Amino acid sequence: DAKTTQPPSMDCAEGRAANLPCNHSTISGNEYVYWYRQIHSQGPQYIIHGLKNNETNEMASLIITEDRKSSTLILPHATLRDTAVYYCIVRSPSGFQKLVFGTGTRLLVSP
Amino acid sequence: KAGVTQTPRYLIKTRGQQVTLSCSPISGHRSVSWYQQTPGQGLQFLFEYFSETQRNKGNFPGRFSGRQFSNSRSEMNVSTLELGDSALYLCASSLGQGGANYGYTFGSGTRLTVV
Numbered sequence: 001d002a003k004t005t006q007p008p009s010m011d012c013a014e015g016r017a018a019n020l021p022c023n024h025s026t027i028s029g030n031e032y033v034y035w036y037r038q039i040h041s042q043g044p045q046y047i048i049h050g051l052k053n054n055e056t057n058e059m060a061s062l063i064i065t066e067d068r069k070s071s072t073l074i075l076p077h078a079t080l081r082d083t084a085v086y087y088c089i090v091r092s093p094s095g096f097q098k099l100v101f102g103t104g105t106r107l108l109v110s111p
Numbered sequence: 112k113a114g115v116t117q118t119p120r121y122l123i124k125t126r127g128q129q130v131t132l133s134c135s136p137i138s139g140h141r142s143v144s145w146y147q148q149t150p151g152q153g154l155q156f157l158f159e160y161f162s163e164t165q166r167n168k169g170n171f172p173g174r175f176s177g178r179q180f181s182n183s184r185s186e187m188n189v190s191t192l193e194l195g196d197s198a199l200y201l202c203a204s205s206l207g208q209g210g211a212n213y214g215y216t217f218g219s220g221t222r223l224t225v226v
Binding site for chain 1: 142156216
């Protein structure tokens with residue numbers, strides 16, 4: 001079972017920031033938070049991951065609360081191409097832990 | 112650089128047949144994982160290979176098997192196909208062991224239809 005909870009859907013206007021929340025209250029000390037997204041008919045795409053510090057890359061920013069029980073993925077300037085299902089995954093980076101995909105958040109970016 | 116390549120893209124098989132799907136990872140990636148995606152069950156982990164050895168296995172029947180070759184290319188096989196095996200089969204590769212610090216790169220998948 002997925003160890004994360006996400007809203008099933010969200011809307012965002014093009015050009016605005018999209019803030020996608022994720023709850024992971026049972027996260028363990030060595031587990032990271034990973035975000036992937038899946039655009040229709042394509043394979044999932046890795047976005048970003050983090051342990052406890054905020055992370056930023058060319059795609060997005062990841063904000064993790066101090067208690068690590070929740071996080072937010074931020075797409076600073078959403079475009080129509082960001083319309084996708086976004087998955088938040090909690091996982092240990094060691095060994096060969098599988099990715100457990102929940103139902104994700106379906107983000108719809110509108111003009 | 113070339114991404115993860117899965118062949119074929121589409122496949123139609125009859126119940127009872129077997130099928131082999133192929134995955135070529137990104138050059139230099141040694142970890143290859145397989146996932147099944149269906150509308151009802153979502154994305155489900157099948158297995159992961161690293162250095163030609165299966166490192167983890169999901170909760171699928173023994174009809175589902177896989178292997179990895181010395182060049183890191185991987186195949187998965189499904190024997191005695193059932194209608195419920197109709198799905199999008201996704202392959203993912205990673206530079207590090209188990210996708211630890213680099214994430215996984217997924218292919219576009221093979222859509223299998225069993226009739």
